[in-house]
Amino acid sequence: MKEMPRMFLPLTILIASLLLIGSSAEVDIKQQNKVCYDDIGCFSSVAPFDNALNELPDSPEQVQVQTYLWTKQNPVTPQELLYKDIRGIRLSQFNATRPTKVLIHGYLGNKRTPVIKDLTTAFLKMDDYNLIGVMWFKGSRQFYPKAVANTRVVAAVVVNLLTGLRDNMGMKLSDVHLIGHSLGAHIAGYIGTGLPGIARITGLDPAGPLLANTDPIVRLDPSDALFVDAIHTDAVPFEDAGFGTMEPMGHVDFYPNGGQVQPGCPSSVSTTLKELIHFEFTEAVDSVVCAHDRAVLYFGESIVNTKCQFKALKCESWNHYINNRCDTEVHSVLGINAIKYPGRGQFYLKTNAITPFCRSRLN
Template sequence: MFPWHYLALLLLITVHICKAQDCDTFTDLDVSHAFLGTNLDIRLLLYTRENGSCGKLLSHTNLTAHPHFNLSRPTTFIIHGYRPTGSPPMWVENIREMVLEREDLNLIVVDWNYGAANLNYFKAVANTHLAADNLTVFIKLMETQGASLSSIHMIGVSLGAHISGFVGANLVGSIGRITALDPAGPQFTGTTPKDRLDSSDAQFVDVLHTDIDALGFREPLGHIDFYANGGTDQPGCPKTIFSGGSYFKCDHQRSVLLYLDSVTCASKAFPCSSYKDFMDGNCLSCEKFGEAGCPVFGHDVIRWKDILLRLRHTKTFFNTNAVHPFCMTNYRVDVLIWNEEERYGYITIKLHGINEEAEATIDHSAAKFQKFTETKLFAHFEKDIGSVKKVTVTFSTGNVFKPKYKLRVLRLRLTHLERVERPLCRYDILLKENKEVTFRPIVCEELSNF
């Protein structure tokens, strides 16, 4: 008797193989291609919720060739950057899944690996203009067949950010949004707006900076510019050249990881003129944003679009963890002392919840404590403790050979900057240098001004 169940299994495997063969994938090159150089070739891979894991190569001239390409839906373009080794970006699949999970749209991965894979960076830069011209023609064709330019969102990484800008400029700033993830700096720094991304290239331009001292662009470029950890050294990235290639690219690539993380873990960003002022706690007010509060970095910053367009250009800062989840929880810490003499030092605070805790060390510079003068500090905790049961505080000076000091605290106040809730306080604490003091906080009482 013929084993029909084996035949059914064989047919099922065959169907899956055929489906896999029907999928188009990102071009996979190697160092030999980059060494010899490649000619520009733009491939547009379409993903929708109907074919979320199976890319379909789009025709540049026949937009009706693929049934899933619905021009009445919004369209998001993902544009990668320089690929010196020719390999596909590791993040493409993740960002594709993220975008399609959030919205029912056409997602187009722009594969310009032929053109980006070249050891000659200057050639890759030159190809950004050619790639932009190609995409411009494609989008104009979309428009003639019913697509709304306002519903187009371009997410560009490094060189891809400037490609997005060139496309936007070609279309006179009529596309809806450009998100630029650490726009490339080399060959673009110091150029005029027509030769790089700028805020006039789309109706709304949001920019993330993570490597402004090397591969990224330092100056603001959009309606809102986010500087993660000041835009330079990212936590968890190698600090020395002995770490190999990661030393050169980790900060730059962190921009994509932060954007991916923003969907489930949004970081509040604070408008400020400098990272120093941000770290010193001088920029904690979000009054200019009204009831909306400070904007969050990432996919959902579009909710602040109208306010940001009115403000025109906004520079913001936020800090992150070294690993996923990257978002941190921010507190304002106010310390009022009654020591007769000034004290300089650092504060470490540990929040204890139910079976969890989070710690923040405020040590970027020595804080100045004066009698009856409130010292304002900015604390970044690695996670949010929903209900704080206990608080541990440590005061230190960093002076190994000098006498140990004491900080006589009249009031310590913790104000959560992510949630609207009453501040927590503790009154009359004696902090001995390098000695932990743990207490149960209470809801703050009002004190008269000193």
């Protein structure tokens, strides 16, 4: 039984892939290590971009990258923004005098995932923004290494869109905040690399498998924006159903509840094995992603619950935190206001098991 956790996650991904992808899945048998696409350039699987098991990204048409705009003028029905359609962009509700938030989903995501649906709602309640949702639904519903490779194409398309908004609409990169969940966090990093000068990137539980401990150019890192913050919530080992990573990737990295097991979430391995045995596939997926999605929920709450701040202390480790061995003079707050605090490094905090997640005390 000791080996069961190592067998569990590949089985879950295989079942989920079969259920979600179906008969449309194809095996890429090309032996080339480079592919080029019009308008967005070439992509290689040579080191350091050999992290995706030598998979090359699909074309933008295959990945089906879509970008949509929400504003207070159109809070319900988004407008599609096409980087090639300058006239359409000029006729949209985009207004360069407003700050721009770009929301990017991760593996197996869609427009209904929390990072798109919940954060759009939260931001529209907070202030008047240009909210751009980046959907790459088909490209994310692939064998995981292929989805990892596809993130680079998604980023290249978004770079073209943001370049068009800057050059034709007067958008300032200093007004742009990229927010990505899971693989979306690394997409945000690629965008920042391709378009230097972006004000902020927030990585919501950046994906760990095939990306952690790689060259910084392959993943989210502090050089990708003027300020990079990351929230780690599901950093248990991959073989134990973890999708995140403990590796610091920002100027500020937050580790709520230690960054691994989140209170209120089920034990992924034991619970999900039981659900799989009973063919409860939807419940199994929900169990696996509970802690992974908590980063989004914590960030969303920081936007709408202004009465409570997710206060965090700078600390060497979770063990130091729970034993009151942190630097009590240096603190920050997880969430939307993290950029307002000067502290840099790794920060720890506790949350509640249910909403409201924010605790008014430090520990």
